[in-house]
Amino acid sequence: MAEELQTLMEKDSVVVRFAGDSGDGMQTVGELFADASALLGDAIVTFPDFPSEIRAPAGSLPGVSGFQVHFGAANVMTPGDKADALVVMNPAALKVNLRELEPKGLLIINTGSFTPANLKKALYETNPLDDPALDEEFRVIKVDINALTNEALKEMPLKPALRARCKNFFALGITYWVYSRPLDLTLEWIETKWRDRLPLMADANSLALKTGYIVGENKDIDIPQYTVHKRMLEDGVYRKITGNEATALGLIAAAENSWRDLVLGSYPITPATPILETLSKHRNFNVKTVQAEDEIAAIGVAIGASFAGALAVTTTSGPGLCLKSEALGLAVITELPLVVINVQRAGPSTGLPTKTEQADLLQTLYGRNGESPVAVLAADSPGDCFDCAIEASRLALKFRTPVVMLTDTYLANGSEPWKIPSVTDIPDISVEPIRQGEEYVPYKRDPKTLARRLAVPGRPGFEHRIGGLEKTESGQVSYDAENHEKMCRLRADKVKGIANDIPLPALLGAPTGRLLVIGWGSTYGSIRMAVERMQSAGEAVSFIHLRHLNPLPHGLGELMKQFDTVVVPELNLGHLSLVLRAEFLVDVKSINKVQGRMFQISELVDAFREYL
Amino acid sequence: MDGLKEYLTRKDFVSSSEVRWCPGCGDYAVLNSVQTVLPQLGIPKEKFVFVSGIGCSSRFPYYMDTFGFHSIHGRAPTIATGIKVANPELSVWVITGDGDGLSIGGNHLVHALRRNLDMNIILLNNRIYGLTKGQYSPTSVKGQITKTSPYGVIDEPINPLRIALASEATFIARALDTDPKHMSEVLKAGAEHHGTSFVEILQSCVIFNKKAWSEISDRSTRENRLLYLEQGKPLIFGEKRNKGIVLRGTDPVVVTIGEQGITKKDLVKHDMYREDPVYASMLVMMDSPDFPLPVGVFHAVKKPVYEDELDAQIKEVTALKGRRNLQALLRGSEYWTVSNNGASIKRSTGIRTLDNDESNIMDEQIHALLKSTDPLTASLKTTVGKIFYDYDYKRSKMLSPRDSIASAIAHFKAAHIECILVGDSKRLYGILSERDIIQNVVLTSIDRDRQPISAIMRPVYEIMDESNSIGDVINILSISGHRHVPLRLKDGGFGLVTIRQILRFIHDTVEQVEKKEMEE
Ligand SMILES: Cc1ncc(C[n+]2csc(CCOP(=O)(O)OP(=O)(O)O)c2C)c(N)n1
Ligand code: SF4
Numbered sequence A: 001m002a003e004e005l006q007t008l009m010e011k012d013s014v015v016v017r018f019a020g021d022s023g024d025g026m027q028t029v030g031e032l033f034a035d036a037s038a039l040l041g042d043a044i045v046t047f048p049d050f051p052s053e054i055r056a057p058a059g060s061l062p063g064v065s066g067f068q069v070h071f072g073a074a075n076v077m078t079p080g081d082k083a084d085a086l087v088v089m090n091p092a093a094l095k096v097n098l099r100e101l102e103p104k105g106l107l108i109i110n111t112g113s114f115t116p117a118n119l120k121k122a123l124y125e126t127n128p129l130d131d132p133a134l135d136e137e138f139r140v141i142k143v144d145i146n147a148l149t150n151e152a153l154k155e156m157p158l159k160p161a162l163r164a165r166c167k168n169f170f171a172l173g174i175t176y177w178v179y180s181r182p183l184d185l186t187l188e189w190i191e192t193k194w195r196d197r198l199p200l201m202a203d204a205n206s207l208a209l210k211t212g213y214i215v216g217e218n219k220d221i222d223i224p225q226y227t228v229h230k231r232m233l234e235d236g237v238y239r240k241i242t243g244n245e246a247t248a249l250g251l252i253a254a255a256e257n258s259w260r261d262l263v264l265g266s267y268p269i270t271p272a273t274p275i276l277e278t279l280s281k282h283r284n285f286n287v288k289t290v291q292a293e294d295e296i297a298a299i300g301v302a303i304g305a306s307f308a309g310a311l312a313v314t315t316t317s318g319p320g321l322c323l324k325s326e327a328l329g330l331a332v333i334t335e336l337p338l339v340v341i342n343v344q345r346a347g348p349s350t351g352l353p354t355k356t357e358q359a360d361l362l363q364t365l366y367g368r369n370g371e372s373p374v375a376v377l378a379a380d381s382p383g384d385c386f387d388c389a390i391e392a393s394r395l396a397l398k399f400r401t402p403v404v405m406l407t408d409t410y411l412a413n414g415s416e417p418w419k420i421p422s423v424t425d426i427p428d429i430s431v432e433p434i435r436q437g438e439e440y441v442p443y444k445r446d447p448k449t450l451a452r453r454l455a456v457p458g459r460p461g462f463e464h465r466i467g468g469l470e471k472t473e474s475g476q477v478s479y480d481a482e483n484h485e486k487m488c489r490l491r492a493d494k495v496k497g498i499a500n501d502i503p504l505p506a507l508l509g510a511p512t513g514r515l516l517v518i519g520w521g522s523t524y525g526s527i528r529m530a531v532e533r534m535q536s537a538g539e540a541v542s543f544i545h546l547r548h549l550n551p552l553p554h555g556l557g558e559l560m561k562q563f564d565t566v567v568v569p570e571l572n573l574g575h576l577s578l579v580l581r582a583e584f585l586v587d588v589k590s591i592n593k594v595q596g597r598m599f600q601i602s603e604l605v606d607a608f609r610e611y612l
Numbered sequence B: 001m002d003g004l005k006e007y008l009t010r011k012d013f014v015s016s017s018e019v020r021w022c023p024g025c026g027d028y029a030v031l032n033s034v035q036t037v038l039p040q041l042g043i044p045k046e047k048f049v050f051v052s053g054i055g056c057s058s059r060f061p062y063y064m065d066t067f068g069f070h071s072i073h074g075r076a077p078t079i080a081t082g083i084k085v086a087n088p089e090l091s092v093w094v095i096t097g098d099g100d101g102l103s104i105g106g107n108h109l110v111h112a113l114r115r116n117l118d119m120n121i122i123l124l125n126n127r128i129y130g131l132t133k134g135q136y137s138p139t140s141v142k143g144q145i146t147k148t149s150p151y152g153v154i155d156e157p158i159n160p161l162r163i164a165l166a167s168e169a170t171f172i173a174r175a176l177d178t179d180p181k182h183m184s185e186v187l188k189a190g191a192e193h194h195g196t197s198f199v200e201i202l203q204s205c206v207i208f209n210k211k212a213w214s215e216i217s218d219r220s221t222r223e224n225r226l227l228y229l230e231q232g233k234p235l236i237f238g239e240k241r242n243k244g245i246v247l248r249g250t251d252p253v254v255v256t257i258g259e260q261g262i263t264k265k266d267l268v269k270h271d272m273y274r275e276d277p278v279y280a281s282m283l284v285m286m287d288s289p290d291f292p293l294p295v296g297v298f299h300a301v302k303k304p305v306y307e308d309e310l311d312a313q314i315k316e317v318t319a320l321k322g323r324r325n326l327q328a329l330l331r332g333s334e335y336w337t338v339s340n341n342g343a344s345i346k347r348s349t350g351i352r353t354l355d356n357d358e359s360n361i362m363d364e365q366i367h368a369l370l371k372s373t374d375p376l377t378a379s380l381k382t383t384v385g386k387i388f389y390d391y392d393y394k395r396s397k398m399l400s401p402r403d404s405i406a407s408a409i410a411h412f413k414a415a416h417i418e419c420i421l422v423g424d425s426k427r428l429y430g431i432l433s434e435r436d437i438i439q440n441v442v443l444t445s446i447d448r449d450r451q452p453i454s455a456i457m458r459p460v461y462e463i464m465d466e467s468n469s470i471g472d473v474i475n476i477l478s479i480s481g482h483r484h485v486p487l488r489l490k491d492g493g494f495g496l497v498t499i500r501q502i503l504r505f506i507h508d509t510v511e512q513v514e515k516k517e518m519e520e
């Protein structure tokens, strides 16, 4: 086959988007496509884009489910702006996704689903396939995937409805041919999934996949083929990982390396639920997950577990964080180690529950009664969630403080190849337990970190009471005005002092100049690719991406003052920029977007250029 | 057991904090009883943890010289749950009030009870918000005048024990702050219960709700108003101990012993161990003016305990998945190794399962589609021997496993067959289908002239004989994933039963069935 390629084109990196009805299995083929690409050594970033109702009416616009894969060169860091290729399984998918396709992009359309009924469900008045503009704007390949799949499987003793279930693999087969991906991994996946339980489906899906691949080769339909230049990842052992998986694994690693059991209190909420689901599988790591009756109970369980000596965690999304605020204040005043993970989604209220946003930063920093400082940090890529979870646990344990780690829908569901760390490289984050016979003063502090000593229930001789009422150093309830101010300041100074324990992140670009871009969280990949693009065009842009948002690292203020303009792109209406303005009295400019999706690289480049 | 003094006394549990309840408050009596009971439990002092929410009653932990956590309003059960889950060896006590436990924290109380951790919950019911100085609570009675109900409460009150029972509580009891001896007995029974014990204490707030329990705690009327529950004893009460409860149908009725021929024997006998909640439910509903108010242990049943189950799961999963191996966990089942500066990529053999909702729903639908039965099932009992010769059968040529793949391909072409048996005169080693050729030869670059058939053939799962049924064949086809099953013929040769034969047989059967149905 490979010898006969005619329309072979070369590319550095490619964005492919699969879109269909949520019943069409687009997430599955998207993931498999990414897996196959990863094994060619490509860098990959994926982004599933599913509807909030998983059982929305078939063929309807809200029922459209998409999956985007960006693969190729090693500097692939986002799921890509617009797609180079779009596979649509029905009219609704075309309608929803067409604007995500590059001009002249490859558009593979399953014409079989363009029936009057489906067109109506997608609110098309006329059949878009008849519109000549479509062929002018895009490279359109029309394939009746429904009919061809049915034809390919006609020998199998399967009802037509079951044959139709294989059309996603047929579409995948075509796409494999277009991008010269090997079939073996997917065939094996099909075998593993179906062979034992439903061997007929194993046969049918493999056949659909192979036939799709062969249709690609068919000379009657002119489908172009591309080779994607790959640049290898550095040597190492890799796996594909989503942000939520990485968070879960990071927490387990943190528990192992702090010599504690992991106790997770959580209440299901999109997009944080998979962390709870993943952790609940790992009982053999002594992971104790409690699905609580609500978010308040969830953090209550975690606070109790922390008091009793566990590595205590609660995971949630924005609405859940609202419910946890009072209890978070309790953890602040009792100075217990606690990791809170907020997988942000678009709000306020239920907002766009399956879409991404970074608009919980101010809530996280300030959304509690009283002087109630917590440490805040954010992960910047799916794989980074692993390191971030360990760092959050480290700070919580070392400083006896709640730490909120921010991720978001984009990181939680997106995936990338992750270089699997060697366990010997994961830092030991254990803290020295209290010694028997030690004189115990509950709120006496380490002079350096200002952290108090903890004594867990069960240790004889250390009986003491903690609680939400203000205490003196010796742990007595105190209504004394001066004592309260002293304790408030101590708690604030303790959290501020974390800055002595964290580095200033590496700067990309010159240390002085026209424009400094400051980012945080999931926008890292987009900002970095935009900045690199501009730097390679000789433009004077520098970039720093923050891991720690409270406290901010030492040196940040000075750095900001070395630039004519400081700009902060965020998926909110200006949270970090507000904080930086207040903190450093610098006239920070803000680039904002709240559309439930990531910045596009080109969009950022344009916005940055305004300040050059 | 270091730290366990041989004898603990009440004093060991008295903390240095000055008790700040109003003089005469019922909370003192509860504190006293608890401090009396703890030394009797044989539990080392450092194992006790007292957790509370907010309220007058919730100040309790400060006065106990144990580990303690005075938390936030209503949330004590959640914190206690976390403590117990993290360290099941601790003896955990929750102290809550009627507002704390039934209003703001009502939900947590329900869920703590149904989880049934081995802990103790004491609810101090004074029918008022004490700490906030006298607003009505969920147990305040209708018409009660409080600061927020100057014209009387219009909310219907709730009964803590009924809530507990409905929440699947395994131990339910009630005691009175004015009867410390009885209260201590009840608290001790609760502490010894394996599971969550729930004890409601009728507590008086001398400042804001002085009269809440005056009728029943007043010495002059008490005997007639209270029914002390004792295991195995009849339900008797009254100054003269001559009143009792009998059942008329399913309804409890108050009777007088000696009247209308009623004797002690007719009375209901108390049995707190009854598994079903019906009896306890009847007791829980009894209240003045029609009935005396029962106190004591209502209900004490054995049910699985949360932390035991959790521990059992940890052990089971560990036995199944093996001891923790962090490196293996991080690597997962599907990974790949890049080496030689990216020149070589090797992948693991494991295959990842995709666990997205969409693929799960798809699986579900596929199973449903497959499940719907048809009239064919019966015909699956037909023997292979019968259909083999009826539907154009294929004897198979046998190729040697050492023959080249190229020779097998040539044979496929020449003989117009889709499958070849691989073996010699004595044994069948494997089976090779066109599909194997596509998968292994067309899609990869295996050297077909030099590689033997044995490199790509599939193992034979089972050889059928003519007496096997069609069902058996379909079974083997599905297990093996092959489209052919080798058949040992009666004459000693080999044949192949193909999917196509089976399908045609099924097709014919369906036609017959349909014809018959039409005729009928
Ligand atoms: C979130 C919150 N809301 C309200 C309060 C005010 N508050 C404190 S205690 C209490 C009622 C306590 O009543 P109860 O539980 O019956 O305890 P008691 O004082 O009667 O023992 C209220 C409303 C609070 N502390 N926290
Ligand atoms: S207000 Fe009532 S409940 Fe509170 S301490 Fe005083 S008497 Fe007790």
Ligand SMILES: [Mg+2]
Residues within 6 Å of the ligand: B055, B097, B098, B099, B124, B125, B126, B127, B128, B129, B130, B137
């Ligand atoms: Mg009260």
